[in-house]
Amino acid sequence: MASPHDSGDDSGDEQQLPPRRETIPDAVDHFLGMLLDGLQTRNISQIHTLYEDTFNKLTDKYYKQTRWPHVDSVKDQISENPLFLILYQELFYRHVFTRLPPTFDDRIRSWENYCKLLDLIVDDLTGGEDLTVGLPPQWVWDLLDEFVYHYQTYCNFRSKAVKKHDSNEMKELKEHPDVFNTSKVLGYLHQLVKASRIEEYLKNPDNPEGEPCGAHKDETTRLFGYFGQMQLLRMHSLLGDYHLAMRTIDSIDFAAEVPLFYKIPACHVTLYYYMGFAYIMLRRYVDAIRVFSDILVFLSKTTGVNSLSYQYETMAKKQDQMYALLLLCVSLCPRTVDESLDRYIRDKHGDKQHRLQRGDELCFEELFSYACPKFVSAALAAEAMDGLQNFNANEAHQRQLNLFKREVAEQQSLPRIGSYMKLYTAITTSKLAQLCDMDEEGLRDQLMCVMHKTQQAVSTQGPPLAGEPQLCCEVEFYIDGDMVHINAHRPDRPHAEVFLEQILKFQDLLRKMGKA
Numbered sequence: 001m002a003s004p005h006d007s008g009d010d011s012g013d014e015q016q017l018p019p020r021r022e023t024i025p026d027a028v029d030h031f032l033g034m035l036l037d038g039l040q041t042r043n044i045s046q047i048h049t050l051y052e053d054t055f056n057k058l059t060d061k062y063y064k065q066t067r068w069p070h071v072d073s074v075k076d077q078i079s080e081n082p083l084f085l086i087l088y089q090e091l092f093y094r095h096v097f098t099r100l101p102p103t104f105d106d107r108i109r110s111w112e113n114y115c116k117l118l119d120l121i122v123d124d125l126t127g128g129e130d131l132t133v134g135l136p137p138q139w140v141w142d143l144l145d146e147f148v149y150h151y152q153t154y155c156n157f158r159s160k161a162v163k164k165h166d167s168n169e170m171k172e173l174k175e176h177p178d179v180f181n182t183s184k185v186l187g188y189l190h191q192l193v194k195a196s197r198i199e200e201y202l203k204n205p206d207n208p209e210g211e212p213c214g215a216h217k218d219e220t221t222r223l224f225g226y227f228g229q230m231q232l233l234r235m236h237s238l239l240g241d242y243h244l245a246m247r248t249i250d251s252i253d254f255a256a257e258v259p260l261f262y263k264i265p266a267c268h269v270t271l272y273y274y275m276g277f278a279y280i281m282l283r284r285y286v287d288a289i290r291v292f293s294d295i296l297v298f299l300s301k302t303t304g305v306n307s308l309s310y311q312y313e314t315m316a317k318k319q320d321q322m323y324a325l326l327l328l329c330v331s332l333c334p335r336t337v338d339e340s341l342d343r344y345i346r347d348k349h350g351d352k353q354h355r356l357q358r359g360d361e362l363c364f365e366e367l368f369s370y371a372c373p374k375f376v377s378a379a380l381a382a383e384a385m386d387g388l389q390n391f392n393a394n395e396a397h398q399r400q401l402n403l404f405k406r407e408v409a410e411q412q413s414l415p416r417i418g419s420y421m422k423l424y425t426a427i428t429t430s431k432l433a434q435l436c437d438m439d440e441e442g443l444r445d446q447l448m449c450v451m452h453k454t455q456q457a458v459s460t461q462g463p464p465l466a467g468e469p470q471l472c473c474e475v476e477f478y479i480d481g482d483m484v485h486i487n488a489h490r491p492d493r494p495h496a497e498v499f500l501e502q503i504l505k506f507q508d509l510l511r512k513m514g515k516a
Contacts, residue, residue: 125195196225
C-alpha cells in the first residue's frame with residue numbers, strides 16, 4: 001500500500017549535519033535495549049509490542065518534529081550489533097520520510113541500509129539456514145511497503161529535480177545512478193519471492209517437514225516472500241504493466257479459509273486496491289466491482305487498526321479512493337452493489353454520481369486522478385537528464401489518464417443506446433438512429449462498439465487474471481438486416497433479499513421513532 005506520506009516530501013535539499021553524540025532519553029535508551037534483547041533472542045511477541053506500541057508512543061513524545069538519535073550515537077551508547085543497527089536505521093529513515101523533509105543524503109543512506117538488510121535476508125534464505133532476523137508480521141509488511149514507497153518518492157524527486165534544472169540535484173543524481181534503480185528494486189523483490197519458495201508453500205501449505213517445501217515452517221520466511229509478491233503487484237501497477245502485475249499474484253491463497261493477507265489489514269487493502277485498479281485498466285469492470293465491493297464491505301465491518309501506526313491514515317485514504325474507483329466502475333458498467341455501499345456513495349458522492357451519469361468527462365478525470373496510484377517513470381532518458389528537451393514530470397500519470405479517458409470516450413454513447421433498446425424487443429436501425437440523433441451508418445458502428453465493449457472476461461475460479469468472456473450489459477441484441485432484435489435482461493431479485501431489505505428499513509424507522 002502506498003505509504004502515508006503521499007503529501008509530498010521532496011522539498012528537502014539541505015545537507016545533513018555531521019553526526020554528534022546525542023543525549024538519549026532514559027525511556028528511549030530502555031526501548032533500544034529491549035529491542036536489542038528481543039532481536040538477539042528472536043522474541044517476536046516482545047518485538048511486536050515494542051514496534052507497534054512503544055516506538056509509536058516514544059515518537060509522539062520525543063520526536064514528533066525531530067529525528068530519532070543518529071545511528072552513531074546509538075552505536076556508541078547501546079550496541080554495535082550489525083542487525084540491530086540495520087533495523088534501527090530502518091525505523092530511523094521511515095520516521096524521517098514520514099514526518100520530515102528528507103535530504104538527498106537520507107535517500108542514499110536509506111537505499112544502502114535496505115540493500116544491507118535485504119542482502120542479509122536473501123543470503124540466509126538461499127543458504128538454507130534459519131533467518132538471522134525474526135520479526136513480527138506487521139514489521140515485515142511495513143519494511144517492504146516502505147522500501148517500495150522510498151523508491152516511489154525517489155522517482156518523483158528525480159522527475160521534479162529534472163524539471164527544475166537544479167544543477168546541484170542533477171549532479172547528485174548523475175553521481176548516484178544506482179540509488180533506487182528500478183531493476184534493482186524489482187530484483188530484490190523477485191529474489192525474496194524465489195528464495196522463500198513461497199509459491200511452493202502456497203500450492204501445498206500442509207507439506208510435512210522434511211519434504212522440499214518443509215523449509216517454510218518459519219513464519220518470517222514465508223511472509224517475506226508473500227509480502228514480496230504484494231509489492232511486486234504494486235510495483236508493476238506503478239509502472240503501468242497491469243497484465244504482469246496480475247501475474248505476480250497467481251499463487252495468492254484467495255481460496256484458503258484464512259488467507260495470509262488477513263494477518264495485516266494494510267496488506268489486505270493493498271492487495272485489493274491494486275488488483276481492482278488493474279482490473280479497471282484491463283477493462284474488466286465486473287471483476288473490479290466485485291473486488292472493491294468485497295474489501296469495502298469488509299472494512300465497514302472491522303475495526304481495531306492501531307491508530308498510532310503510520311499506516312492508519314493511509315488505509316483511511318485508500319478506502320476513500322476505492323469508493324471513488326467503485327463509482328467509476330458502476331458508471332461504466334452498471335451493476336447492483338451492496339446496499340450499504342450504494343447508500344454511502346449516494347450520501348458522499350451523490351453529485352459526482354449524477355455528473356458521471358451525464359457523461360461529464362471532467363468528473364471522470366477528477367475521480368481517476370484522485371483515486372489512481374502515483375505512477376512513476378522507471379528511468380529518465382539521458383536527454384531529459386541533460387535538460388535538452390521539454391520535460392514533463394507528470395508524464396507517467398498523464399499517459400495512464402489518457403488511456404482511461406480514451407476508454408470513457410469510446411463508451412459515452414453506449415448508455416443512451418442501451419436505454420432506448422430496453423424499450424423495444426425489435427426496432428429498425430433507421431428508427432433507433434433517429435432516436436439517438438445519429439445517422440444509420442454511424443449507429444451500426446456504435447452497435448458494433450456496444451457488442452465489443454459489453455463483452456468482458458469475468459473471473460470464475462483460478463488465478464485472478466483468468467476469466468471467461470461474458471455479456472456484461474442489461475440488453476442482449478443481434479442485427480438482422482435493418483432490424484435490431486433485443487432481449488432485455490431483467491433478473492428477478494430473490495424473495496428473501498427483498499423481505500430482508502424491507503425488514504431492515506422498518507427496523508431503522510422504528511429506531512428513529514423511538515428516539516423522537
